[in-house]
Amino acid sequence: MPWIVAAIKPVLEDPAIESNLRQFLLVLSVSLGVATLSRVFSVLRNIPYTLLLLLVGLGLAVVDVRLVNLSPELILFIFLPPLLFEAAWNIKWSRLKSDFFPILLYAILGVVICILGLVFGLQQLAGASLATALLVGASLSATDPVSVTALFRELGVDKRLTTLMEGESLFNDGVAVVAFNLLLGIAIGIEQFDVSVTLARFGIFVGLGISLGGLIGFGISFLTQRFDIPLVEQSLTLVSAYGTYIIAEEVGGSGVIAVVTTGLILGNFGSRIGMNPRTRLVVSEFWEFLAFFVNSIVFLLIGDQVRFQALIDYSETIFVAILIIIIARAVSVFGLGAFSNWVTKGENISMSGQTILWWGGLRGSVSVALALSVPESLAQREEIIAVVFGVMLFTLLVQGLTTQPLLSWLNLLGDQPTRQRYTQLVAHRVALNRVLDRLKELIDRQEVDEEFAKYQIALVEGQLEELKDDLVELQRSNPDLLTYAAEQIRDELLAIESDTYAEFIRAGQLKDELAPLLQDVLPQSA
Template sequence: MSLEASAADIAIKQNLEQFLVVLSVSLSVATVSRIFSWFRQIPYTLLLVIVGLGLAFVDVRLVNLSPELILEIFLPPLLFEAAWNIRWRELKENWIPVVLFAVIGVIISVVGIALTLSQLTHLTLPIALLVGASLSATDPVSVVALFRELGASKKLTILMEGESLFNDGVAVVAFLLLVGIPLGTEVFSVTGTVISFFKFVGIGIGLGCLIGFGISYLTQRFDLPLVEQSLTLVSAYGTYLITEELGGSGVISVVTVGIILGNFGSRIGMNPRTRLLVSEFWEFIAFFVNSIVFLLIGDQIKFSSLGNNLDIIGVAILAVLITRLVSIYGLAKFSNVFTQVDISLSEQTVLWWGGLRGSVSIALALSVPVSVTGRQDIIDTVFGVVLFTLLIQGLSTQWVLKKLNLVGDQSLRQEYSELLARKIALGRVIDYFQTLDESPRVDSEFYRYEKNLVSGQLTSVEEKIDQLQTEYPQLKSIAMQLLKDKLLDIEADTYAELIRGGQLGTNLSPLILDILGEGEEK
């Protein structure tokens, strides 16, 4: 027993040391990228891949990348954080193109890539289908971060992020349905595949709604920030594991929970301070997980094996680009005809070029059973395509955005938002001065002097705000949105307070949005 215990302790120590090395390298890359201005031009996640490639080139392996590790430990928090931050109102406005890209687009991608590879390479159709399913999941983490940094339109950001959220789930379901074919345990049938698909997705959405709304109403009963923060973490992992155990799609379930808690639960069951704490917590978790995943993607590359499959990788890259082009331009045209969402040609081009592949594709490829003939071909092909999309498409997306004049006025909006925040803060300080009784221990002249200083600064801030509003009238929408959010927060906090006090039995649907919507229509 002592020898077994000793061996276990050594293994734990080695795993811990490897984890600390990975974390240290990731944080070093983050620090360097902020210190040197040249590195700021490269998205942080892509810089991690490049560093990982450098380590792989000199044959320094940080840790063995397990598909279970990504799917069960890394994937849930990444999905939950993205779903938590996506705004339901904006997603609802663009839901038709998002669903088209995420469902029909995945089908086009799987079929197109599979047929191309099976016709132009030595890969059999079952193996090619697995490659297609693995590469149909987009992972535009760095692109969405770039959109926000450069101030791209909200519509473009929500289309890219919404598609990625849902097509990950559809791609994983497609992969699970297809992986049994080369093993001989499954026979492809359109009817059976459709039934299985709806079963996976249905169980995922059902459990996601059950857990999401359950936690939302639970957090109405108490106001404990750390407990509520912990519940979101448990919901991300617990939902994924429970759904997978019951035969549903854990990815779809986690996305559903994240959207519900981020847009409904956080409004009715959390006060503004708790919402901020939870959002910052998940921002850290996403940074932490992305740092490890993207570094390990580069670190796991086997250059010798990739070199033996360059022809397959080249065909796969062309197939990925062409199928994405067909799905984006074709489905966007269909959406423009039948919906009010107008996706311009330049926006379609960015959506096409920005469809990067990443951690989900790698995890699916690595999860192919060892007994499958052609497993290494699948892994090499997927790794090669992922590298191309991250390093070529990812690094050139900023240039494409600028060439198509889709770079927004983010720096100006950031300055304006900061001025609005300072105005609110200084206004509260003035209110405090006005309600504060002049203490005999405080010199009255000093008291007036301090108050005049704050008043002068507030006047200066208000003048800058007026100047920016005059020069850039579009900035007024920011102040209007802040007012709407504040009014909605007041209403939601009031209902939550009444429920906690036992004066209200059930939550009421927000009335402010309907009132403001009617006002805008008039």
């Protein structure tokens, strides 16, 4: 092995590599330290950890401590693919499908409304140039409500509202990136705006992204049917997230749309036909960790990149942009929401739900990446970056930190603590019933003293009676738990059906995936 050491020694001794490694470890230590402290101290638990990291980053920026140079490539090629994949992996297609129409309205027309509002408003009210207005509009058209949706899950907010917000963010990230690339040529004067050409290029970007994402997603889904090796399947999902993005960008498609498509397919189809429950759990926990890891770094670095002097210099333009963003977001959410309620025959999006969608439309990493990717040759680059950072800070700090009080005021806070208590009681009951079965089995096999076993059975049965009383009392005081329990049972039954088909395929008894029978048979709770 000495030749291996000799080969890598020059690399390890490279000062640039050592410096970059030191920077990475510093960023990692600070970000994970802050994220951990937010869970340890109760006074910090009401602040989403991503926003707390942003505040720490801003504190570092105040004292002019710059951890690393945050480049658009770092966000778009390193941070964005895993965040997109994790969100797509976890979103349920059944819920997404039921609200696909309003999600597409918000993701496509909402982006257009935001861009048009900013282009018109910044030119008319702030005297900004066309280049500044176009690129600020495209950069800020992407929503990034990661801290809000994390808050939704923690508080048990209605799952439909979470799906609407996450679904819009997943798709409008791709639309915003495509719009930015289309408008960049116009802003720097190398292209002329043509509606037909723009729509054709948009169709190509999106079409290539969906096609490539679908091809990779289904390919990996059928591949994982042939073996059951959790670490390999976990690694395949990681490779698919980055590989899909890079390949799509190389062939001229939308990497964002491609990754979202792959994540949706693997999370809703591939994980069911090609992974057993244990493997799905391993992969899901891996992506949960990776999303936490990446978010911990990216929000700290975003705060650390703020240049306060630039915010002061362009404060008037930033103020105008904030007002326009709020108004444009209201027009898109309430206007398109009313149109969706009128067109669709399903459950309407309530006014309180639309209010949260409006106020929770935060801007984040995608907006920053797009602003930083403006060519340095453009004279207005500093102004564009300052305006985008200013608006982003307002949405994250003001809107992000006031979302929970707004949820409380609108009576949209969920019953997550109660549901968690119910799940814990059910888990206790299942565990104790298994203990009883084991004790009875030992008696039947005469492997234990019968009197001793019966005494243990009496103790366990007494504990089960207490659990039964606690469950009855919890259900009596919280009637909505019955709906939650029915939903959990339905999901479990559907998973059992899918797992059974997957077992037949892995055993070679089936070649193709069977269409689920219970999906439309079992009633779905509202």
